[in-house]
Amino acid sequence: MTFLRVIGFSLVMLLGFMGVSHLLPQVEPDLSEPIEVSTDGLDMPGMIALGESLFTGKGTCTLCHNGMGRAPDLLEMDLAATFPSRLNDGRYTGVSAGKEGAKAIEGYILESMKDPSAFVVSGFGKKGTNDTESPMPTADKAPIELTVVEMNAVVAFLQDRAELEPTVPLPSAEDAPVAEEPVETIAALTDPVDIIDEYGCAACHNLNDSGADIGPELGGIGSRLSRALVMESIIDPNAVIADGYDADFMPADFGEQMQLTELLLLTDYLMALPEPAAVSEDDEGGPEATTGLEVVENYGCSGCHDLNDSKADIGPKLNGIANRMSADEIKAAILDPEAVIADGFEGGMMPDDFGDEMTDGEMALLVEYLTNLTE
Ligand code: HEC
Ligand code: HEC
Ligand code: HEC
Numbered sequence: 001m002t003f004l005r006v007i008g009f010s011l012v013m014l015l016g017f018m019g020v021s022h023l024l025p026q027v028e029p030d031l032s033e034p035i036e037v038s039t040d041g042l043d044m045p046g047m048i049a050l051g052e053s054l055f056t057g058k059g060t061c062t063l064c065h066n067g068m069g070r071a072p073d074l075l076e077m078d079l080a081a082t083f084p085s086r087l088n089d090g091r092y093t094g095v096s097a098g099k100e101g102a103k104a105i106e107g108y109i110l111e112s113m114k115d116p117s118a119f120v121v122s123g124f125g126k127k128g129t130n131d132t133e134s135p136m137p138t139a140d141k142a143p144i145e146l147t148v149v150e151m152n153a154v155v156a157f158l159q160d161r162a163e164l165e166p167t168v169p170l171p172s173a174e175d176a177p178v179a180e181e182p183v184e185t186i187a188a189l190t191d192p193v194d195i196i197d198e199y200g201c202a203a204c205h206n207l208n209d210s211g212a213d214i215g216p217e218l219g220g221i222g223s224r225l226s227r228a229l230v231m232e233s234i235i236d237p238n239a240v241i242a243d244g245y246d247a248d249f250m251p252a253d254f255g256e257q258m259q260l261t262e263l264l265l266l267t268d269y270l271m272a273l274p275e276p277a278a279v280s281e282d283d284e285g286g287p288e289a290t291t292g293l294e295v296v297e298n299y300g301c302s303g304c305h306d307l308n309d310s311k312a313d314i315g316p317k318l319n320g321i322a323n324r325m326s327a328d329e330i331k332a333a334i335l336d337p338e339a340v341i342a343d344g345f346e347g348g349m350m351p352d353d354f355g356d357e358m359t360d361g362e363m364a365l366l367v368e369y370l371t372n373l374t375e
Contacts, residue, residue: 037264039149039171039178041228044156045235047166049260050178051157054150059139061154071136072121079162083108086119091131094118102164109155113139113146149175178264188259192269195262199254203303206276212300214351215250216242220275231267234258288359292369295362299354307373315350316342320375331367 042050055061064071072082083105087096094111095118096104111118116134125131139146139154146154149171156166189195196202202210205218221230232239235255241247258266289295296302302310306317321330332339337350358366 036177037261038173038268039175039264040173041226041231041267042171042264043228043232044166044170045255046231046260046263047153047156047168047170048160049157050150051153051155051160053260054146054154055157058150059144059146059154064136071124074158075161079158080164083162086121089119092119102159102167105159105162105164106155106167109158110151112136113151113154147176147178150178188261190261190265192265195258195266195269199258203300204250210300210303211298212303216245217276218270219273221273222271223275227267227271230270231263234263234266289362289365292365295358295366296369299358299366304350314345316345318370319373321373322371323375327367327371330370331363334363334366 039046039050055065061074065074067073067076084100086092086108087099087104094108094115096107096111099107108119116136116138117132120129120131120134122131124134126133126135137144139151140148152168152171156168159166159168189198193208196207202208202212204212204214205216206212207218225233229240233242235258237250237252238247254263289298296307301307301318302312304312304314306312307319309319325333333342335355337352338347341347355363
């Protein structure tokens with residue numbers, strides 16, 4: 001977590017330092033408009049997460065389903081025991097009456113939302129109706145108006161809480177987009193460029209013009225991978241390892257950190273990224289640098305090292321390095337980072353291919369630049 005925040009922070013510093021921050025679109029999110037995102041490719045954990053956000057957000061379910069006694073407290077009660085007992089309740093004559101299993105419970109929950117009076121939990125009916133009429137609003141009608149996918153997501157969420165494997169269908173491209181009301185307390189980012197910044201993706205991938213190449217180039221990924229696979233690569237990076245890259249490098253906890261709308265927007269953004277320009281296809285990685293500072297910028301050293309006040313702390317501070325290392329030692333540390341691991345730091349972090357990527361001229365400029373860096 002801190003690791004990522006640090007990368008994110010360093011990246012902002014790095015971009016600011018490089019003077020490209022003005023190139024990033026500064027789009028102010030319009031908090032009055034709901035954001036529409038397609039749910040195509042969402043997997044079951046995603047559906048459960050969506051259901052949870054709908055339950056407390058757009059669905060307004062927690063307005064009544066809370067600890068205040070207005071309605072059964074669905075988040076606190078033992079759903080694994082309650083749902084099956086409803087299906088066997090003598091008063092229940094709805095779609096799942098007498099049935100059992102996860103699919104029957106899906107039917108019961110959906111019916112609770114679309115036709116609340118089909119079964120009224122004892123003591124919760126409208127006054128004077130002897131528990132034959134429910135005070136619960138119909139979830140697929142105004143003002144709540146959940147879509148089919150949204151209701152399925154809520155069902156998946158409640159099934160999961162009832163310790164059942166969700167049985168609802170996953171959304172497809174034909175399904176209407178989900179409109180997430182902006183929730184002010186936990187403001188999700190609405191601009192993919194900001195999302196990439198926040199989660200530090202550009203420290204490893206060539207995104208937001210970072211030029212980084214620890215992870216694969218993502219330009220044109222939409223023509224290589226399906227939307228579902230791209231999403232999976234983000235939340236479960238070790239599920240599929242990109243050719244020529246190591247497992248366990250990309251952080252595996254984005255799924256827990258990101259809000260769902262962020263994940264969906266980010267995926268849309270990545271799917272639409274154009275193929276990288278021909279220049280970056282060849283191994284030169286752009287035009288050759290002509291100053292030491294340019295080399296540092298082009299190879300992203302300050303994303304990991306505290307360099308010119310970038311404050312990054314994944315690698316040792318480089319300002320003042322000449323006080324402890326000679327020019328030859330510095331060059332050796334760049335060419336073969338694993339040969340000597342700096343005290344208090346981990347091996348395997350610093351890319352070991354700078355030697356192949358840099359021209360001899362760039363390496364000379366870099367070493368000279370580092371040996372002259374003052375503390
Ligand atoms: C205005 C208050 C209110 C809102 C909003 C509301 N409910 Fe309810 N809900 C109730 C009441 C009261 C009951 C109990 C009476 C009944 O069974 O219909 C109930 C019952 C249920 C049940 C059956 C519970 C059981 O113990 O068997 C489910 C499932 C349910 N609601 C889901 C939802 C979901 C999902 C939402 C949001 C989309 C929601 N409700 C929104 C008032 C509400
Ligand atoms: C610490 C470095 C690192 C960070 C940070 C990182 N990635 Fe990755 N990423 C990798 C590596 C290495 C791979 C290749 C290995 C693999 O597939 O897991 C990869 C693979 C991927 C892939 C699959 C690419 C393919 O061609 O199969 C996607 C998509 C992706 N990353 C997106 C992201 C996004 C979005 C973020 C930010 C939320 C991010 N990455 C952050 C290192 C990183
Ligand atoms: C992904 C993170 C990362 C990047 C990018 C990176 N480094 Fe490192 N670097 C490290 C880590 C971690 C160490 C400490 C472990 C080791 O010695 O290998 C280190 C060690 C070093 C050392 C040895 C420092 C000492 O005190 O012994 C030098 C010199 C160095 N890096 C220079 C660079 C330069 C120059 C660049 C850019 C061309 C660069 N690094 C890019 C992570 C990184």
